[in-house]
Amino acid sequence: MAFDISRRLVLTGAVGATVACATACTTTQTAAAEAAFPANAPSADPDPELLGPRGGVALLSRNENPYGPAPSALKMIEYAGKKGAYYPDIAGAKLAEMIAERHGVTPDMIAITTGSGEALSAIALIYGQKGPIVAPRLFWDTTALYAVNLGMAEIDRVALAPDMSTDLAAIEAKVTTDTGLVQLCNPNNPTGLVADPVALKAAVVRMSKLTTVLVDEAYMELADDPEGNTCIGLVKAGHNVIVSRTFSKIYGMAGIRVGYTISSPETAAKIQSTAMSWISGVGLAAAIGSYNDTAFLDFSKGKIVEGRKMVITTLDALDLEYLPSQTNFVYFKSGKPANDVAKAMKDRGIYIRGQYMDYTDWTRVSMGKIEDIERFCKALPEVVGA
Incomplete structure (x- = not known):
């Protein structure tokens, strides 16, 4: 039943008394809560081995x-913790703007996910249903295997070259219009090798005319020449290419989980819509704080x-x-x-x-x-x- 304040109560002043009582009760309850949970109350000491390696390991x-997160990230993590009651609506857009500004793209070309792993898993689900995922024999295959284990993709692995590098010619020979996705990792994991940039970009452009090409650049900031090796320029040129990056490596935020892709706006929207959840405000704040550090x-x-x-x-x-x-x-x-x-x-x-x-x-x-x-x-x- 709706709460009804009658004309009689208003005329007799009973409402004022009722409101005064309610205000006094609320004030008393608030004071009790603040006493029980003072803002400056010390927290319990965390278990030093709860996260990270055990002592002596x-x-x-x-x-x-292990040298991260950066002090600039930690400052924002503290801020975000105090704002943890709120959904981080604006922060995601802010980070997308920062990434877009650095790489000369528009924010709608950025999809931000919980680590690049979520984006890569989403991509495997989206494109793996269309045809095989063509990839080198050794690459970071965890996310592709996610789709394989769900029965939604298969991986067509191509042998490495004799020097253990990615055999781009052999991969390209496998690609047709029936290929669901080409997935490359540059620098590659676990080999650590960087592909020749001229050969890589030429092959990616040719393959992108037949199918979508994903280049996982999780370690690109650690390469000798990140700007010369990245395939982001191919995205900007309008080719059917997706580039993924992460805050887990050089930024030291593997446990905080923030990653992103750069692609066409249409592809970015597709990736974002397939992502299973949203990123915490702590992760977004840490990424914003340290991105340009x-x-x-x-x-x-x-x-x-x-x-x-x-x-x-x-x-x-x-x-x-x-x-x-x-x-x-x-x-x-x-x-x-x-x-x-x-x-x-x-x-x-x-x-x-x-x-x-x-x-x-x-x-x-x-x-x-x-x-x-x-x-x-x-x-x-x-x-x-x-």
Whole structure:
């Protein structure tokens, strides 16, 4: 029943008394709540091992950047935490504007998702139903496999070239109008190799006339020449190309989950509509705070390159084969089963990746904190029996 204030109550002044009582009661309740939950109440101490590696573990298996998030991101994370009661409507548009401004595109060409993984999964679902996803034998296939496991796609893997690079000619030979998607990863994971930019862009343009081409550039900011290697220019030129990027790598935000794609407005809308959820305000705020933080990006890249040189120096000393990486990991051939190498390292509290597909004696080690890389470099001679 609707609450009715009668004319009689108004005339007798009973309403005023009722309102006064309600106000007093509300004030009392508010005071009680503030006493129970004071704004400056100390929070419980968090478990130091709740997130990240356990104490004593050198986590060199996930291609993370342990030097992030940047101080500029942390400042915005604190702000966003205090605003956590609200849906982050404006923040997504703000981040899209920042990304668009940097790359010379329009905001409607940007799709922002919970890590680039969500966008890549959405793309696999959208295009995998049209035909096979043509890709190199080794690439970051987790998101494509997401669609495969749902019975909505299949992957047509193309063997790598003899030097372990992506064989663009062999991939192009597979592509027809019946191909659902071409998926490339540049720099590639797990090999760490960057494709020749001239050959890559020419092949992508030709293939995009037959089907959609996705270029996963999760590690592009770590490449020697990001501007020269990126395929974003092909999107701007109107080709049927999607480029994906992430805040998980150089920005050190793998646990905060923000990524994006750059494509035509129509494709961006399709990706955004297929994404399963929306990003937290914390993630968006952190991305906005650190996106143009060049000082932090330079610092992170410097640390990653420093660690990579340490690993390469060790591999050279042991006369072990490795691929020339432009990422935050190195793929090397130990001469022993990769899973055995990973287990021996794990026994020493050092986590690295084991075997990928049938590359039995190739192992991937990620860059982490310098002291953790030192542990890896000291342990490697004993583990490989050198």
